Amino acid sequence: MAIIKANNLIKTYADPDSNGKKFNAVDGVSLSIHTGEIFGILGPNGAGKTTTLEMLEGLKDIDAGSASINSIDISKNPYKVKEFIGVQLQANEYFDNMTLSELLNLFSALYNKKNDSLSLLKKVNLTDKANSYANELSGGQKQRFSIACALVNDPLVLFLDEPTTGLDPQAKRSLWDLIMNLNNLGMTIILTTHNMEEAQNLCDRIAIMDYGKIIAEDTPRELISKHAPERQKEVVSGNMEDVFMALTGHGLRD
């Protein structure tokens, strides 16, 4: 059953390169994402991935088309939709002078909920940082904390915008494990990424976007067989990342 439905979404902006002209950053995107699936949106920079996500999250107005999450229209009831989605943003900035526990309590209060901040931090391996400030965290810790913030309302759908960008291989693998665990608990996850390996390993289905349109959508296996059926002649059992991981280990360094 589709938990997210989007029909012909359009987002229009003024074209910065030509005076008075407009262009569609998202140009007729339709999606149907099933409950419990990990759905990936791939595409080069400026393809419209984040804008599509932000329209689904109720952060940006939908100029044309319609979208619903759990059968609730996002344009008509954005605040209702926000109650059962969790969002991890590309930027991970928080109020200064507030500890991670305090920030989690704040975000819980914004959903009228009370949470045990330590158990949320435990989910993302940050219990020892409960009394640290967010600006003292490393990149990987910030991303994990960002996911903890997105979990305060126990969401049905989790949006992750380039969750592993800038992370070292250990932090990246740890985040993948976390995403898989959340998905195993029944959470529907939509993520954008530039990392093909991430998309291939994590996603049940993938939509590839370019110039605001979806140019391909299927399972990773089907996409490969349709668009890159030729195997490379020199087949190796792993890649450089696997070598690096084998040599340096899987343990988190931060």
Add this chain to the structure above:
Amino acid sequence: MLTQKQLYLTKVFIQIFLRNKQYIIFSLILPMVILGIVAFNEGDEDPIDIGIVDKSNTILSQQFISRLSENNLFNIIIKNENSLKDDLISGKLKAGLVIPNGMTAKSRAADIKLLVDRSDIQFIQTIQPILNNSLLEIERELTKAEPLFILSLEDIKSRSLSYINFLLPGIMAFMLMNLSIAGSGFNVVEFRRRGILKRLFVTPIKPIDFVTSIVLARMAIVIAQLTIIFSFALFVLDVEVVGSLLTFYFMIMTGILMFLTLGFSIGSLAKSQESVGVLASIFIYPQLALSGVFFPVESLPEFIHPIAALLPLSILVESMRLVANEGLTFFELYSNFIGMVLWIMIGTFISTKLFIWKEVAG
């Protein structure tokens, strides 16, 4: 009715502010120091050093010098002409008098030269009448002439107001403006730039929740800071306030609301942290000069008065001053209150029109 979300966010904004101890200390120290200096300087003023060259060296010239020496405003230093000029040029002395040769009771009017920097208009305006008066008194003594007119001052309100009474409401209003603008305009731009607004708005809070919380938090913070300054003035500097504290604080609260909405407008107009600084300077500095914070508006050129009277800070300063020093009631100040309400409406209109909450993500 306030929601739990709004109250929690208000608590968080206050908590964040209280943890910024450096900001709190600096924002309190400056007004306290200014008020303290003014209060402790309100006794006898330091005498002005005046160098005198007595080319005449007659009984009359000696009499003139001794009469000037009796005046507490002056500290007379006898010099020769060259050293007087050197001291004036180097700035060691601000004024010098040269008594010409042959100053006697029988001679014609002696042309006593006052050597000053002509650009120092305020100083000349102060010193010239006093010197003229001293000369007139000596002349009357010699000619045995009685003065025809005497001008004496009588305070119709039978109370003693000094500069500190004038300054206190001005400093408080100026501090209120700065703290409110920083709390709304600067915060909004900074939160937007860092993506904190976006993070807040992925949760189900509405812009009204955010604005209400900022307004409540800032209201509490500014009132607390002003109360510290006010208490310092009342209990340490012994400043007297004749009006109702309730009216005084009502005007303060209206003023905070006025500058918060105007601050939100500045934050909505500005696209970056740099431009919010420039816009805030354009908003703050002309008001500092024209709103009678440190000097009465009446000392400004006549044509500026109508413009100055419309400025939000002028309206607030005048209201606070009239309550504190003249004891005016709210009903006597209703036109000022309406003026502030109009500014609140202008600020609200601009900020709601220009700040597109949905697009904070962008």
